[in-house]
Amino acid sequence: MRSGEVASTTYADPLAEAKKIVEESPSNAYELFLQTSDVWSSFIRFMSAVQFLQKIPKEVRQKRAIAQLKVALLGNCTLSYMSDALSLALGPRIFSEIYSGDFDQWVMNLIDPESALAKFEPDIVVLYLSSLGLTSGGTMLVSPPADQIEDALRTFAARSRSPVITVLPEPLLECTGGNSDADRWYREAVQSISLAAKKGLAERAITLDPVPTLLSLKGEWAAPRYWNSAKVPLHPIACMALGRRLAQMIENITYPRTKVIAFDCDNTIWGGVVGEDGASALLLSPFNEGAGYLKLQRLLKEAASNGLILVALSKNEERNVVEAFQKRGEMILKTNDLSLLKVNWSPKSQNLLGAAQELNLGLDSFLLIDDSPFERGEIHAALPEVLIADLPNNPDEYASVINGLGVLERPVVSDEDARRTELYRQEHARQSARKSVVSPEEFLRDLQLEIVAMPIDANNLDRALQLISKTNQFNLTTRRHTRENLASLASDPDVYAYCYRVSDRFGDAGVTGICVAYRDGESSFQIDTLLLSCRVIGRTVENAILEHLRRWLVEKGVSQLYGEYLPTAKNGLVSNLLPRFDFTLISDTDNRKVYKYTHLDKPFTNSFAKIIEGNGEGDR
Amino acid sequence: MRGIDKIIKATKQDVEQVFRIVFGRDDLELFPEMTARDVENWDSFHHLNLILALEERFGVRFSAEEIASMEKVDDLFWLLGQRGVDVSW
Numbered sequence: 001m002r003s004g005e006v007a008s009t010t011y012a013d014p015l016a017e018a019k020k021i022v023e024e025s026p027s028n029a030y031e032l033f034l035q036t037s038d039v040w041s042s043f044i045r046f047m048s049a050v051q052f053l054q055k056i057p058k059e060v061r062q063k064r065a066i067a068q069l070k071v072a073l074l075g076n077c078t079l080s081y082m083s084d085a086l087s088l089a090l091g092p093r094i095f096s097e098i099y100s101g102d103f104d105q106w107v108m109n110l111i112d113p114e115s116a117l118a119k120f121e122p123d124i125v126v127l128y129l130s131s132l133g134l135t136s137g138g139t140m141l142v143s144p145p146a147d148q149i150e151d152a153l154r155t156f157a158a159r160s161r162s163p164v165i166t167v168l169p170e171p172l173l174e175c176t177g178g179n180s181d182a183d184r185w186y187r188e189a190v191q192s193i194s195l196a197a198k199k200g201l202a203e204r205a206i207t208l209d210p211v212p213t214l215l216s217l218k219g220e221w222a223a224p225r226y227w228n229s230a231k232v233p234l235h236p237i238a239c240m241a242l243g244r245r246l247a248q249m250i251e252n253i254t255y256p257r258t259k260v261i262a263f264d265c266d267n268t269i270w271g272g273v274v275g276e277d278g279a280s281a282l283l284l285s286p287f288n289e290g291a292g293y294l295k296l297q298r299l300l301k302e303a304a305s306n307g308l309i310l311v312a313l314s315k316n317e318e319r320n321v322v323e324a325f326q327k328r329g330e331m332i333l334k335t336n337d338l339s340l341l342k343v344n345w346s347p348k349s350q351n352l353l354g355a356a357q358e359l360n361l362g363l364d365s366f367l368l369i370d371d372s373p374f375e376r377g378e379i380h381a382a383l384p385e386v387l388i389a390d391l392p393n394n395p396d397e398y399a400s401v402i403n404g405l406g407v408l409e410r411p412v413v414s415d416e417d418a419r420r421t422e423l424y425r426q427e428h429a430r431q432s433a434r435k436s437v438v439s440p441e442e443f444l445r446d447l448q449l450e451i452v453a454m455p456i457d458a459n460n461l462d463r464a465l466q467l468i469s470k471t472n473q474f475n476l477t478t479r480r481h482t483r484e485n486l487a488s489l490a491s492d493p494d495v496y497a498y499c500y501r502v503s504d505r506f507g508d509a510g511v512t513g514i515c516v517a518y519r520d521g522e523s524s525f526q527i528d529t530l531l532l533s534c535r536v537i538g539r540t541v542e543n544a545i546l547e548h549l550r551r552w553l554v555e556k557g558v559s560q561l562y563g564e565y566l567p568t569a570k571n572g573l574v575s576n577l578l579p580r581f582d583f584t585l586i587s588d589t590d591n592r593k594v595y596k597y598t599h600l601d602k603p604f605t606n607s608f609a610k611i612i613e614g615n616g617e618g619d620r
Numbered sequence: 621m622r623g624i625d626k627i628i629k630a631t632k633q634d635v636e637q638v639f640r641i642v643f644g645r646d647d648l649e650l651f652p653e654m655t656a657r658d659v660e661n662w663d664s665f666h667h668l669n670l671i672l673a674l675e676e677r678f679g680v681r682f683s684a685e686e687i688a689s690m691e692k693v694d695d696l697f698w699l700l701g702q703r704g705v706d707v708s709w
Contacts, residue, residue, distance in 0.1 A: 011634065011637060011638075011677060042676060043669075043672050043673055043676050044641055044673050044676055047641050047642055047669060047673060048641045051641065051644040054644070078665075080665070225684045225687070226668060229667075229684075229687075230664055230665050230668050232668070236668075236669075236672055
């Protein structure tokens with residue numbers, strides 16, 4: 001025995017902060033918990049998270065969720081780690097209530113219309129018959145009770161519409177991959193149980209093979225000592241992983257998160273840059289570096305056939321991209337697989353936002369696939385709700401990384417069943433207060449948008465100037481005021497000069513809007529500047545700004561407001577802004593449109609934002 | 621006995637923290653003669669959780685016999701010592 005002293009590393013509890021505030025502010029503690037906890041790699045963290053969540057009131061978690069689900073876990077073993085993991089992984093998106101059947105009560109539960117399971121009225125059922133349970137801990141290699149399984153499932157399916165996931169048995173620890181009794185038993189068990197599920201549930205059968213999940217674990221997945229002392233079928237870490245995998249699958253069956261895949265083209269679905277290299281030089285051969293790109297195309301094709309919407313999101317000339325699709329016959333993906341082409345030079349976040357509006361889908365329904373860390377970062381910053389695949393450098397791994405996200409599987413196979421599940425899902429969605437796919441209005445209503453209006457002063461002048469000199473798109477006049485100019489406008493009591501800090505439930509965007517208006521007559525004002533940073537476009541911030549301006553003007557006794565639109569190459573976005581707010585066009589030339597608004601007594605529509613008067617702090 | 625590469629120093633508080641997480645009790649305090657009867661919920665299932673958490677926390681492994689033989693907290697400290705984790709009361 002060698003002895004060398006090593007100071008004990010202290011265990012830093014990742015939930016310490018959340019635990020501190022849980023009593024006084026459970027909802028903040030919950031948010032903090034969601035941000036900080038990676039619970040999946042450590043049993044201690046997992047335990048800690050489970051214990052912690054029990055302290056958060058149900059209502060707080062329900063409020064954050066978009067849907068509720070009742071999940072029943074049935075099996076021949078201890079399911080508590082799986083159940084905790086399932087509920088942890090489903091939340092925060094789906095608030096789950098979980099029923100864990102007693103050991104070996106699964107048959108009665110399935111067939112008896114008065115059973116605890118029937119009374120629970122599950123939305124979805126999971127049946128896991130572990131190999132250890134089927135073989136008395138590996139001691140008796142008897143055939144699984146296939147007929148009993150089939151009959152129980154059929155009886156349940158006749159009574160309930162809930163989907164049933166059958167988890168296939170795990171390999172026995174004694175399996176070698178050869179022809180030992182253990183191997184033969186295992187192969188037969190997998191076959192007979194999947195067949196029993198298929199026969200009992202017909203086209204509604206959904207199976208989950210635990211093996212890929214077990215293989216993905218770094219450590220051991222089997223731990224017979226847990227079976228012997230507590231009938232735990234796998235190492236608890238493996239139970240957790242399987243619970244998490246089940247959560248993915250359940251999410252995909254009931255409230256699939258991802259509806260749209262937005263993907264880049266260059267070096268993502270083909271190797272090379274089409275605008276530089278030309279369509280004919282793109283790497284697309286299965287025999288060299290092209291293989292990874294083709295695998296990704298195959299994956300996208302599969303997703304499209306499962307009903308996902310594909311959007312090409314590329315900074316390119318559109319004709320170049322179209323040419324690549326037309327000229328390169330080896331492409332698996334064809335243009336008619338795509339629903340939208342967003343191919344131009346605008347920021348991708350804007351194109352993605354545009355796609356969300358055109359498709360009338362929430363941003364959290366999007367998955368982004370892009371090889372460029374910059375583009376991923378840009379979209380993440382602007383649209384944090386978008387799920388972003390963290391692509392590795394090696395294109396060969398693109399498809400497996402994306403599949404690993406677990407959001408593209410659609411476990412239900414037949415058309416008939418797809419329809420039924422869809423109906424089921426719709427019905428369910430109607431019942432629940434909120435849906436995973438939201439209309440823009442619903443999205444905005446839930447946004448908790450807050451606009452802090454602050455007079456421009458020394459505290460925020462730098463930031464205001466920065467916005468004035470940099471903002472191109474959402475900018476009515478693109479007037480680049482100098483520092484002196486802006487400072488003198490701001491100090492004039494007859495000038496409205498405000499900047500706005502914008503925040504919503506996704507975060508604080510900082511000072512991201514400016515409006516300046518000056519007196520140009522006895523009872524009239526003129527908008528000199530109205531701009532928004534692209535970070536906050538599309539959230540009706542402008543409504544709040546105009547309403548704030550209106551109230552200020554009314555207090556001053558002003559009755560008329562003039563505004564103008566000075567077109568540039570980049571501000572087409574706001575060409576129609578003032579008419580949208582019922583301003584009347586009074587003069588129209590190529591480079592200037594002038595508008596007038598005379599109903600200052602009537603509030604501007606501002607349905608979604610809370611306007612707060614602020615002081616000059618918050619130069620962020 | 622397995623070879624031990626290094627000796628890790630730990631304190632009663634380090635072990636206590638693991639107990640607190642496993643049993644969900646922030647006020648739990650260890651004493652040498654403490655047994656399962658002294659702690660609410662210390663059943664066989666929680667015993668396993670405790671062992672697993674201790675193994676993860678201190679990078680050790682216990683055998684099934686050792687797990688079964690652990691009666692009081694002092695036994696546990698002694699066993700940790702056998703695995704190169706020197707816990708001081």
